[in-house]
Amino acid sequence: MDSDNSPESGHETGGIAADRLRSIIERVERLEEERKALGGDIKDIFAEAKSAGFDVKVIRQIIRLRRQEPAEVQEQETLLDIYRRALGM
Known part of the structure; x- marks a missing residue:
């Protein structure tokens, strides 16, 4: 038996390439975190604009x-x- 058929390996499980799927999900998660941080930065800039009278x-x-x-x-x-x-x- 080949022990490399676990979902953690690069092999397909149920027709799904687990490593590729994990990579896609992790990239989306990182981008969502970046978007959240950017949203906070934008909010700060609007607060600055408001305090400057704009x-x-x-x-x-x-x-x-x-x-x-x-x-x-x-x-x-x-x-x-x-x-x-x-x-x-």
Whole structure:
């Protein structure tokens, strides 16, 4: 009998390569930890912005706009203007 057929070995168990599966899971877990740490860092930056007198809600909007294509931003701004005029704003 081959003792290397344990789930810890590089062999397949039930059609699954255990080492590859473990590697994928561990990589995702590390990235989730990094994301959690980054989320905390971002929260700290927004707290810093707020304490400096900036409006965090507006900063979030600007960040969202910067992610979009310029044409998409222009289209949204045009529609917003049209809707405002339709409502007498």
